[in-house]
Amino acid sequence: MKLIIAEKPSVAKNIADALKIRGKKDGYFEGNGYIITWAFGHLLQLFDAKDYDSKMTRWHMDNFPFIPPSFKYKVKGSPRNREKPDPGAKKQLNTIYFLMKRQDVECIISACDFDREGQLIGDSIIYKMKPTKKVYRLLINEWTADEVLNGLQNMKSNDEMIPLRDAGVSRQWADWVIGINLTSVATLKYQKGSGKALNIGRVLLPTLKIIYDRDEEIKNFVPEDYFKLTATFKTKDNQLYEGTYSEDEKEKFKDKKKLEEMKEAIKNSNGTVSDKQVERKKEFPPFLFNLSNLQGHITNKYNGWTSDKVLKVAQSLYEKKYITYPRTASIALEESLVGKTAKVLTTHSEGLPYKDEIKFVKSKRVFNNNKVESHSAITPTYMIPKRLTKEEEIVYQAIKNRFVMQFMPVAQYEETKITTKIDDNTIPGHFQTKGKVQLVEGWKKVEKIQSKDTLLPLVEQHDSVTTDSVEVSSHVTKPPKQHTEKTLLRVMETCGKSYKQEDSEEMLGSILKGFSIGTAATRAETIKKLKDVGYITNQSKSLLCTELGKKLVETFPVEELLDLEFTGRLEKTLADIEKRKVKKEAFLSMVFDFTTKSVEKIKQDKEIILHQVSSTKPSREVLGKCPMCGHSIIEGKKGFGCSNWKNGCKFVVWKNDKYLAAMKKRVTKTMVKNLLKNGTVKVKGLTSKKGNKFDANLQYIKNPDNEYFSWKMEFADKRK
Template sequence: MSKAVIIAEKPSVAKNIADALHIKKRSDGYYEGENYIVTWAFGHLLQLYDAKDYDENMGKWKMDNFPFIPNKFQYKVKSSPKNRDQADSGAKKQFTIIKSLLFRDDVDAIISACDYDREGQVIGDSIIYNIKAPKQVYRLLLNEWTPDEVLAGLEQIRPNTELRPLQDAGVSRQWADWVIGINLTSVTTLKYQKGRGQVLNIGRVILPTLKIIYDRDKEIEAFVPDKYFKLGAKFKTEKGEEFDATYMEGKEEKFKQKETLDEIRNALKNAHGIVADKQVERKKEYPPYLFNLSNLQGHITSKFKGWTSDKVLKVAQSLYEKKYITYPRTASTALEESLVDRAAKVLGAVKRGLPYEDEVKFVKTKRLFNNEKVESHSAIIPTYVIPKSLSSDEQIVYSAIKNRFIMQFMPIAEHEETRVTIKISDEAIKGFFAAKGRVQIIEGWRQVEKIESKDNILPFMNQSEQLEILNAKVTSHETKPPKHHTEKTLLRVMETCGKNYDDEEAVLSGFSIGTPATRAETIKKLKDIGYIFSKDKSLLCSDLGKEIVETFPIKDLFDLEFTGKLEKALSDMEKKEVSRGVFLNFIFDFTKKSVETIKSDKDVVLLHAAKPEVKKNEFLGKCPLCSSAVIEGQKGFGCSNWKNGCKYVIWKNDKYLASMKKKPTKTMVKALLKDGKALVKGLTSKKGNKFDAIMTYEKNTDNEYFGWKMEFVEQEKNKNEGK
């Protein structure tokens, strides 16, 4: 009986597919059932040749070797992370296994089940077309890995030839970035480093991103604050209730001249206020749109300390591979209209047991289900598979996605806004005082994340009512500089190429820096190569980053418009509107000209190498064995006197804590060293129940090592009460 080989992108996804098909038999590198064999890659199992693989003379960086553009791009098994000159042994073994499966006599079809995006297409195609097995090739296109979707998707597989435009865009992106990166990084380093050892990375996406941060830093540097003044007054109604109001002329409440406001303040002493106008308006507040990847990354990085957009993507990818959420690398904030029934099923699963469950009602709205606002992939939502246990990081990301989904089906929040205009009895005062009140009437979707509504209640007053002026004060203010970019604001600029699109327009324009899948990686790379650094949540340009922007002569690569057009061309290629040949010829021509420009640039400027940041070891407390400082290391919190044999350490992967789904934290270690005990919240029992406990870390009586002891918080509390 003939079989089909399904190639998944990762082992975890292969397991999901095998489970959906009820395949229990596992062999080395694949699962085998009656009709299907399920195997897997490890992401990019193959990579493009290095330059020296084409020509051994390229092993040494020499100006004369560039520009270098291969006549034909070739692939090899990915390199070992320990030795780039050797193939990764695990990848090589898996590639051999896949090859043997594809050439089996009982196999007549190959199904690529890699992620439904450019990269996924390239991962599957590079393996299949390098192996060249004479079998029919199909494509499984899924947005989630739940059993229902896997089975439904296998009924609707498409010939892989239909995905040629997606392959063209993926390969073009890969080849373009290789050509620009290899050529311009090498030539720039040779030109401006003169053998000083620091590689100067140049790339199609990293440079415009660097320029965004550089421009904001320069804007802040050049900012000169403007002084302005405001006049506020306290009024009293006929019923004796007090409230504050601000002086305005037209729509302006900020004034350049303090003297103008001083005169008005003096005139108020012999005057009273009159309620000239009172408007009460009921306003609706719709929930924020469903998450796309950039919005999810912005939400999490701005709300939680220590998160980066790269970390958000990794955690979301993990949730996706575990079947808990839909495909995360999406730019859309709406759902395809075909997902109505699936969304209703998901809502039924995720709303169970909520305190406001009765208020959650499924409705089909154009705001939520709209094909015109979906590009390639729908917004991120949960699946009907409810997680049994999640790590604390997974819980943060999953809850955000689940909550945002539930909000769409809650009542629309409503508040009442009252605006009062107060004229002054002295007719020489040409302006008026304004006061605004706000009262939440319907909490609606705001309950989901307990979003506090800040009510500002104005006292009741009638039209034409006379008001007593209790006091007035002129205050001095200064305009504030723009804020440094955060990951949230940077992602937004990258997503829209600095244009003022709304979410849907940005998605449909295709005009962006990078894709949802690559932006987090770009920000991380900029940090890793020392062009930018983080300070709290802000992103700033390093000295090296500034010098790159000010020195590197290929200004097109800093230009958002130029980069946006390249990304747009790749997006249009997926729609068959741009040909691969035209795009690549442009890239090759651009690279050749850029190399010549750099070679002929003035020789005087040498960029200095970025100094690696020296991390100061934070003192966490005194070692209980030898009183030396306990500091944080890469793998644990330990005594700084370890070289002399001190054994005190709390490992970050401590197995006892891991069994209760916890890791030691700085706060916990500080408490243990200071008080001998630490309150640890949110531990998980073997049955999955959450509990809090007082933990101590005590030296064993028979050796130099330490072990944990635990006392439940309830027991501790009862003991204290009995004292």
């Protein structure tokens, strides 16, 4: 028997389906020569500081820096009580270790995600048992049956993955040491009152600094007036076209008086078309998605989406076998995928109105090993989804469309440039006019992208024209825009580098590989955490620093952690560990030394309070009167209950009520308010056992035989 350990139950099910195994036991599948079990992501976590030394139970300045002599792992903590091991994780670990010891198991196969985090998850579980059996690694980019079977025929020895594991371990240990020490010391130094800690992290702070810098740019921006001179010309056929005055390739001028004088001189004068250039240009489709570009595309196009949400939806599609591995930084496919990609394209071309225009071509824009880092770009698999949620449909269609675009005709347009010179030698410059006409729609058909045409009258070089009107317009320079998740992801991906002449997805996808703020897999989590800890906030799609975030950037003395270059070099070193260019020990030694010096720098910093935590408990919102005793109904952790519960009132509306949960609904605060006010509440979008959606009016009625309440339903308009 061969034992396969997957990262999640859904992946284990995909593998079992590929191997046609139907025999499910408690915590694993078995059949056809395989046993397939699973983790739930990280089943093990690093010891907390207090697990190494009891004095670390309480935070005291004298206890830091704290760097354990060796790092140890324990069963991950329960979400309800971090002090106790999660019972589900403990049970599954015991199942895995029981299976590893079985006499009939000849080898162990790690089937966790093919990245440093997946390697760490699998290896931390497997090697804690010090196995004597051979360990192999299943390395695949999607969980379709064909790919699973092919991957099992081409496994690697897990010993070959030691550099990837070292990179994962180095990242985990470094973030633990920096996070534990600097978060603790910064909180003790700069925060007054107990409450949430001042989170300090290797990736968190430089990302905060990116947003802070943009906020400061906008705040310190001084608008400047500038002016433009525009003329409308009339051809011999009485057709009009507009031109903008240009002098020494400059169209914006600060001297309004000079332009006004020119305006008077030009009025009613004649001109000549001194030059006409007509050029046919190609528009290639945007490159295949990597994770950052997918997140930027979706968050920019749809309101209410975050990078974290895009990743979660993409991960769901991946586990359902509909797309390839989403946590990728690449915008191209490996050249070995040519044959497979052609088949996937054939599958997805069926039924499309532009099917006849889709042609498979092996191009360097799509297939290029030099642009692939660990994983190829995100594409659909050959599996056609039968049912998707609205969110899954949005992400899936974006990925599918971007894939199909690569094999549609290149869009083409004709650009016309007309140069008009006034027939007066005292006017030094000339007027520029541009026109554009789309000739070939090509890949733009896929998402119905409308091109804006600018039509010009038919004029030729040396034609004479007359000036119909002249206008001097006033303008004001605009400040830079606030960062959005799309622009922030781009800065994180390129470590803040600006490439003006090569600012294309192609260049940005290939420069400085590994030299970034975080990775494709972690950037969304970083942005979410910045919001959760109160360092940044949203205004529509814009991201802004809060007062706390601003104070932290302006005060925190460890400047390296706010420096994009420093953090980029750390990330680059982790990438170099994967490539065997740097040893894990050298990286960790540097991080430990940096942490020790940083702790001392914070200790010696001036005394200042950045954050004062109020000790008063927030007053709870009263949702209505209790129907049993008349006291206030307030929100608790698990339900909405009577504030008079200590005196025996048992009225409560449970948040995760089983009756409503069966119809895929959860009790909300608004529902409870309406229920208490009106005695009934209309609930929309309930789901029947057959999967049909319907609306209903609900009452919460006391049972005649006891003090408890039950829901009573009256049907509203039914929807199919």
